[in-house]
Amino acid sequence: MASYQAPLRDMRFILGEVFQAPEEWKCMPATQELGMDLAExxxxxSARVVQAELFPLNQSGDAEGCHFDKGEVSTPKGFKSAFETLAQGGWWGLGGNPEYDGQGMPKMLTVAFEEMLYAANASFALYPALNTGAALLLDQHAPDIIKRLYLPRMYAGQWLGTMCLTEPHCGTDLGLIKTHAAPxxxxxxxxxxSKIWITGGEHDMAENIVHLVLAKLPDAPEGSRGISLFLVPKFTVNDDGSLGERNALSCGGLEHKMGIKGSATCVMNFDGAQGVLIGKPHQGLTTMFTMMNYERLSIGIQGLGLGEVAYQSAMDFARExxxxxAPGGAVAPEKPADPILVHPDVRRMALNVRAWNEGGRAFAVFVASQLDRSKHHPEAEARAIADDLVVLLTPVAKAFLTARGFDATVEAQQIYGGSGYCVEWGAEQYVRDARIAMIYEGTNGIQAMDLVGRKLFRNRGAYLSRFARAMRADLEEDVPAEIDTFHQGCLQELARLERISARLLERAKGRPEELGAAAVDYLDLLGYVAYAWMWWKMARAAYQGLVAQGPAGDAFYHAxxxxxxxxxxxxxxxTVALERQIMAGAEPLMQLSEADFQPQG
Amino acid sequence: MASYQAPLRDMRFILGEVFQAPEEWKCMPATQELGMDLAExxxxxSARVVQAELFPLNQSGDAEGCHFDKGEVSTPKGFKSAFETLAQGGWWGLGGNPEYDGQGMPKMLTVAFEEMLYAANASFALYPALNTGAALLLDQHAPDIIKRLYLPRMYAGQWLGTMCLTEPHCGTDLGLIKTHAAPxxxxxxxxxxSKIWITGGEHDMAENIVHLVLAKLPDAPEGSRGISLFLVPKFTVNDDGSLGERNALSCGGLEHKMGIKGSATCVMNFDGAQGVLIGKPHQGLTTMFTMMNYERLSIGIQGLGLGEVAYQSAMDFARExxxxxAPGGAVAPEKPADPILVHPDVRRMALNVRAWNEGGRAFAVFVASQLDRSKHHPEAEARAIADDLVVLLTPVAKAFLTARGFDATVEAQQIYGGSGYCVEWGAEQYVRDARIAMIYEGTNGIQAMDLVGRKLFRNRGAYLSRFARAMRADLEEDVPAEIDTFHQGCLQELARLERISARLLERAKGRPEELGAAAVDYLDLLGYVAYAWMWWKMARAAYQGLVAQGPAGDAFYHAxxxxxxxxxxxxxxxTVALERQIMAGAEPLMQLSEADFQPQG
Known part of the structure; x- marks a missing residue:
């Protein structure tokens, strides 16, 4: 009973009116052919194919899950065929490098496509999401001979990539891995x-599976600086691209999970499997970050997509x-009662969900625009600024989009009342599917540590200054009274962010526990400030849209x-509460001994 | 791999040291025999039996769920036998009326038992929770002849009660029910x-099932003032208490739910089933509120129990x-890495969960103490005050305990990283089981409307004044510097609550949508203020405990x-954010038309 239609109107608005995407594209050689018409x-x-092929498999995929039988994994009914349909449409290479048969579309556009994938079928979307990230890594780090063999087939969905990092005793702390590589x-x-939690480690959707595996060379230094990266295909690849022998690796089983049940989460055993080194020895983690950073934004978009589909389904319910x-008297006196959307609290929930979604969509496109600039902008200074913003905002995109995405699915489920808890309506699946996004690809706590430790503290706030300058520059204009609230709010919140950042940097000198204590609240603060900026941008564009159209104007802009x-x-x-929470500092957290945390019967 | 031991130390502390329960009990005839020794x-x-019998069935019950076959429902393996074991121990009549073979224990004590039930096995706990509420209703509203037939058997767990309210087209708006009663x-x-979402509507755990059913008499006025309450047993009951014929009612199926899968959520069809009227004609909703108010606090405790077991399991994980x-350098240099509890952010999550749980436990016992007083206190004025507090705080107990309980399970799951998403560890079940508590028994939005509409606005803040007076009276003392933070915080937050309440009452005159717009945030605000009060009480008692013990003192008090x-x-x-959110008012919520909420492709 759930429904989904891609929010094309909002996507067009954000791309075309908020970010003037065609202007962006025009100034970069890689994308200058792309105009708004083609983008639309x-x-x-993509909306058509995703709605027709993937969304109908969402609930059935959850109910059926993946199957494991003697090392073979089959995906839920319909997944393979839908995957092939989209492969034939060229969709799995949408953002791929044109030199190797990719479509070369900018990230600003592919994030919109990814949102649709996750919204329509989050479990399904993970297979291409891993593949795209793996292809990106190979494109940046593999020698040309490998790129020529692998990339066209990965863009075609013929072969699919994975990311093999975690082992039973280590997820966050990859320095502890035991997997080793013998020359x-x-x-x-x-x-x-042995690797665990490998998304798409084994399945029936592709001819070959391309594992990117972290392992240690014999002479590896201890810890995270002793990790190397290997390309380990399920079937070895002959020089002509044909498949050779089955490699010595196998799937040992599937995890039983809270959600994303159509996604095969595999135990992968490598038993002397043949692989080739990608990038330099012992620098595998750095190389892998090309893929991990891609996946972090992608997982952020999982939160966004699920928030959007949860909103739409809840609105279907609320209408019926x-x-x-209504508090002021019957709105539909001819009916036995009013539609629940008349109630202020139902509207509050709906608006919360929607404000997170629309703010998140603009934010994802903003980060994507910086990724495009950092790669393609003709001016070095512009590339450098964009790159700094990407570095700063990647953990925010991963953690804030997924946390607010989860909140959105929970709030949307609440709108249903009891029906939201019953499987048939679909709302509860969105909650279960969204929950993982806060956990995998580096927990949100780890993202927050990355933000305050590596991105804020280590360079004494230099990235943040870039962000603040960019935001402030965007606020330097005369503002019509109608949208002054947005402008004032942004100035005030930016000042708060800068004030708190300065104090945190000061406080954390010589006291590293202060960073961890502040991390999650600080990330949330930065997220809310970034969303406020996005809302300023959207309000300005909507206002301009109304001015251009005259008094009545499009209901879309008013909404x-x-x-x-x-x-x-x-x-x-x-943010007011977050400020106080951050300023409370580490001391209250560090008072208890480990024993004090243990339950006392 | 999850574990649970009832938090007896904290329960003893809260009952004995925070609330001086024996003093309370002594002054009321019904409980004056009860001392702390017996209570302990x-x-x-109860901890022993719940840990031994119910907790081991929690994960298996979730995995297996309930079975439906041609109108018969069987509960998961082990449920029936465990239920009988506790029945033989007399546990199902712990708070029951002694005149009818109940144990007559005060609510202050039974809430602790209920917390253990929900923590150990939330699905299981619902069967006795409904039964206890149904027995309470009969005890207060049924004629003696029915009480003598039903109550001893319900307290013995031989027969079990249900609550049949919801129909497919109405949950919140019970005025719309179609079920009718013909003389x-x-x-x-x-x-x-036909009734839906009937917890324990059919199962294999008892000889008879006692349905309390809302239905309309032929001459019923429209709406919620035309509802009557009927006692409708699965098997008719002969005058000697033996079972007669099978009544004309049947289970039409079970819901497939996100969680509480061991709880049979039934469609119940009544086909001219024989029933007797309980209470007065057309006043069934008022009568039913005896049970509903009981269940509301009980469901609040579901949130608390799940928060506690989620905490304990997460701490087991975090230790291993x-x-x-650690940020300041290795704490366990002999190990390959430190236990994750060294990280400030893990501690932050653990402390959040624990502070919600311990604050919630104290709050539940506080509300229970007022229930005991309102029933048993020898002085009319004391009974009246207590009753007002119960009326005010019941929606808060239901909604705030369940919302924070859900937050607690989500935060506890986050501590696990990826393991928290895998079924085997148990953390994800707590999230799924806790989610329903925010929805059923009146959604938390409905609780909030009840609070601001009926409990705050309708009597111009009279109940709230009682609350404020009681809280302020508890703060009128000289405070040692060590716990001054708690004292100051309470005074400040109480002032905030009073200020906001006054402004909200003023603003809502003639603008009823203002109440709905503020409701959930206002309830949260009151919840946080009440928890702050509880933390003041606990801090004071812990401080006194330390003073009595001398300098070193019990680690429990320090923690x-x-x-x-x-x-x-x-x-x-x-609360600072909640204040601003409440003060934002209804206007921003009411701008959009219904059409504006519909997705635009």
Missing amino acids: AILEE DGDDTYRITG RLQSR KLAVGRHFMARMLPR | AILEE DGDDTYRITG RLQSR KLAVGRHFMARMLPR
Whole structure:
């Protein structure tokens, strides 16, 4: 009973009106052919295929899950065929390098496609999401001979990539991995070890599976600086691209999970499997970060997509469900009761969900635009600024989008009342599917540590200054009274962020526990400030849209401004609490001994 | 791999040291025999039986779920036998009326038992929770002849009660029910209609099932003032208490739910089933509120129990899991990494969960103490005050305990990283099981409307004044510097609550949508203020405990103070945001038309 249609109107608005995407694209050689017409056609066609092929498999995929039988994994009914349909449409290479048969579309556009994938079927979306990240890594770090063999087939969805990092005793702390690689002459290595939680480690959707595996060379230094990266295909690849022998690796089983049940989460055993080194020895973690950073934004978009589909389904329900009367008297007196959307508290929940979604969508496109610039902008200074913003905002995109995405699914489920808890309505699946996004690909706590430790503290706030300068520059203009709230709110919140950042940097000198104590709240603060900025941008564009159209104007713009006002008035105030929480410092956290945390019967 | 031991130390502390329960009990005839020794013996024995019998069935019950076959429902393996074991121990009549073979224990004690039930096995706990509420209703509203037949058997767990309210087209808005009751001579009625979401509507754990059913008499006025309440047993009951014929009612199926899978959530069809009227005609909703108010506090305790077991399991994990090093350098240099509890952010999560749990436990016992007083206190004025507090705080107990309980399970799951998402560890089940508590028994939004509408606005803040007076009276003393933070925080937050309440009352005059717009945030605000008060009480008692013991003192007291300081410093500041959110008013919520909420492709 759930429904989904890609939010094309909002995507067009954000791309075209908020970020002037065609202007962006025009100034970069790689994308200068792309105009808004083509972009819109791509979005419309991707919406069509995703709605028709993937969304109908979402609930059934959850109910059925993946199957494991003697090392073989089959995906839920329909997954393989839908995957092939999209492969034939060229969708799995949408952002791929054109030199190797990719479509070369900018990230600003592919994030919209990814949102649709996750919204329509989050379990399904993970297979191409891992593949795209693996292809990106190979494109940046593999020699041309490997790129020519692998990339066209990965873009075609013929072969699919994975990311093999975690082992039973280590997830966050990859320095502890035990998987090792023995040189085997011939520039190849024999990889031995066991990896867990490998998304798409084994399945029936592709001819070959391309594992990117972290392992240690015999002479590896201790810890995270002794990790190397290997390409380990399920079937070895002959020089002509044809498949050779089955490699010495196998799937040992599937995890039983809370959600994303259509995604095969595999135990992968490497028993002297043949692999080749990608990048330099002992620098595998750095190399892997090309893929991990891609996946972090992608997982952020999982939160966004699930928030969007949860919103849409809840609104379907709210339109039909009649309970009680509006506070000011019956709105639909001819019916036994009013639709529940008349109730202020139902509207509050709906607007919360929507403000998170629309703010998150703009934020994802903003980060994507910086990724495009950092890669393609003709000016070095522009590339450098964009790169700094990407570095700063990647953990925020991963953690804030997933945390607010989870909140959105929970709030949307609440709108249903009891029906939200019953499987048939679909709302509870979105909650279960969204929950993982806060956990995998580096927990949100780890993202926050990355933000305050590596991105804020280590360079004494230099990245943050870039962010603040960019935001402030965007606020230097005369503001019409109608949207002054947004402008004022942004200035005030930016000042708060800068003030708190300075104090945190000061306080953390010589006291590293202060960073960990502040991390999650600080990330949330930066997230809310970034969303406020996005809402300023959207409010400005909506206002301009209304001015251009004359007094009545498009209901879309009016609604956009109303949702934005809700964000500013009822959601942004959370920063006030976050400020106090951050300023409380580490001391209250560190008083208890480990024994004090243990339950006392 | 999850574990649970009832938090007896904290329960003893809260009952004995924070609330001086024996003093309370002594002044009320109904409980004056009860001393702390007996209370502790009851808690210890209940902990033993709950840990031994119910907790081991929690994960298996979730995995297996309930079975439906041609109208018959069987509960998961082991449920029936465990239920009988506890029945033989007399546990199902712990708080029951002694005149009918109940044990007559005060609510202050039974809430602790209920917490253990929900913590050990939330699905299981619902069967006795419904039964206890149904027995309470019959005890207060049924004629003696029915009480004599039903109550001893319900207390013995031989027969089990249910609550049949919801129909497919109405949950919140019970005025819309269609189930009707036709007089059948002989003081009996024939009940016809279909009810959904009936917890324990059919199962294999008892000889008889006692349905309390809302239905309309032929001459019923429209809406919620035309509802009557009927007692409709699965098997009719002969005058000697033996079972007669099978009544004309049947289970039409089970819901497939996100969680509480061991709890049979039934569609119940009444096809001219024989029933008797309980209470007065057309006043069934008022009568039913005896049971509903009981269940509301009980469901609040579901949130608390799940928060506690989630905490304990997460701490088991955190003790064993080694990842990375403490920010200040290795704490366990002999190990490959430190236990994750060295990390400030893990501690932050653990302390959040614990501060919610311990604050919630104290709050549940506080509300229970007022329930006991309102029933048993010898002085009319004391009964009246207590009753007002119960009326005010019941929606807060239901909604705030369940919302924070859900937050607690989510935060505890986060501590696990990826393991928290895998079924085997148990953490994800707590999240799924806790989620329903925010929804059923009146959604938390409905609780909040009840609070601001009926409990605050309708009597112009009279109940709230009682609360404020009681809280302020408890703060009128000289405070040692060590716990001054708690004292100051309470005074400040109480002033905030009073200020906001006054403004909200003013603003809502003639603008009823203002109440709905503020409701959930206002309830949260009151919840945080009430928890702050509880933390003041606990801090004071812990401080006194330390003074009595001399300088070193019990680690329990030190930990209690540290958790409390965490609450005051890092959780209570949320009230600052809540104040702004409430003050934003209804206007931003009401701008959008219904059409504006619909997705635009």
